[in-house]
Amino acid sequence: xxxxxxxxxxxxxxxxxxxxxxxxxxxxxxxxxxxxxxxxxxxxxxxxxxxxxxxxxxxxxxxxxxxxxxxxxxxxxxxxxxxxxxxx
Amino acid sequence: xxxxxxxxxxxxxxxxxxxxxxxxxxxxxxxxxxxxxxxxxxxxxxxxxxxxxxxxxxxxxxxxxxxxxxxxxxxxxxxxxxxxxxxxxxxxxxxxxxxxxxxxxxxxxxxxxxxxxxxxxxxxxxxxxxxxxxxxxxxxxxxxxxxxxxxxxx
Numbered sequence: 001x002x003x004x005x006x007x008x009x010x011x012x013x014x015x016x017x018x019x020x021x022x023x024x025x026x027x028x029x030x031x032x033x034x035x036x037x038x039x040x041x042x043x044x045x046x047x048x049x050x051x052x053x054x055x056x057x058x059x060x061x062x063x064x065x066x067x068x069x070x071x072x073x074x075x076x077x078x079x080x081x082x083x084x085x086x087x088x
Numbered sequence: 089x090x091x092x093x094x095x096x097x098x099x100x101x102x103x104x105x106x107x108x109x110x111x112x113x114x115x116x117x118x119x120x121x122x123x124x125x126x127x128x129x130x131x132x133x134x135x136x137x138x139x140x141x142x143x144x145x146x147x148x149x150x151x152x153x154x155x156x157x158x159x160x161x162x163x164x165x166x167x168x169x170x171x172x173x174x175x176x177x178x179x180x181x182x183x184x185x186x187x188x189x190x191x192x193x194x195x196x197x198x199x200x201x202x203x204x205x206x207x208x209x210x211x212x213x214x215x216x217x218x219x220x221x222x223x224x225x226x227x228x229x230x231x232x233x234x235x236x237x238x239x240x241x242x
Contacts, residue, residue: 002239032210032228032238039209043241048216051185052160052178055200057209 002031004038008064011072016084025084029061036066042083059083108146108233112153112203122147126154129172133179140166145197145229152199153231160198162188169193175201185220197227197235207231210238 005012005027016023029040041058048054061083063075104110106119118126125143128136129151140163148159148170158173160180169188171178178198180188185195195218200207207230218226218240229235 002237028241030210030215030238030241032208032236034208034234034236037236039236041209043215044212045216048212048214049182051182051213051217052158052173052180052198054213055158055177055211056213057206058212058215060206060209 002033002038004033004064005031008038008066008072012064015072015074020086021080021084022086026062029083030058038064040064040084042079106147106150108149108153108229108231111150112231118150118154122150122154125170126151129159129170132157132172132174134172135169137167137169140168143168143170145199145227145235146233148197148199149229149231149233149235152201152229156201156231158199158201161196162193163196164191164193168196173198180217182216182220185217189221193221194223195221195226197229199229199231201231203230203232205230205234208234208236210236214238215240 012026013023016026026040030043032039039060040062041060043058059079060077061079065073067073104116106122107116110116111118121142125147145161148161151159156175158178160171160173160178162169171180208228210228225237225239227235227237
């Protein structure tokens with residue numbers, strides 16, 4: 001779906017392996033993206049029944065930004081281990 | 089009322105009028121077509137249909153910068169439906185989304201008031217509404233004209 005995810009897939013997988021995160025879970029996260037940024041969120045299908053009447057953001061699991069030197073910067077959140085940790 | 093697409097680009101290039109970030113940061117005025125749109129979108133759940141070229145997501149971002157309210161944009165052929173929300177929501181539930189999808193609308197995007205990057209994050213409600221339309225992505229703009237595209241999970 002998101003070309004950034006596909007393009008950065010190897011680096012994301014490497015990052016997951018180094019930090020004990022489950023890449024298969026990462027692939028299932030909801031994706032939002034801009035020019036040089038990718039946001040992975042956990043979408044709970046049981047929530048959202050009120051549509052746009054409830055705009056509470058879904059939990060952000062991982063932010064990935066491309067730096068000026070081309071390297072990817074990974075930012076974790078308080079939700080990271082919960083949703084993409086290998087043991088949950 | 090006629091809202092012309094030509095009102096925006098020239099004004100915006102010369103004066104900053106209608107530029108969301110300029111509206112928000114420097115109190116620059118809306119451009120003429122944005123003013124005309126806002127005059128018709130007076131309160132929560134105001135809805136108007138305009139020609140496709142008469143509005144784009146940057147216009148809605150500017151309106152959000154000016155009002156602090158969300159706006160949602162739907163497109164069917166050469167027409168656009170704009171719905172005004174409030175600071176935290178737009179009156180679109182699952183049933184309305186299903187009906188609009190049946191009528192042939194696509195969800196072009198919506199705005200989230202604010203300037204921080206996290207204003208661009210989608211909600212469970214955003215994705216639930218997106219599922220009702222025959223499309224896989226939509227966009228969220230903040231009050232500065234920044235945006236992210238969000239997608240359904242595969």
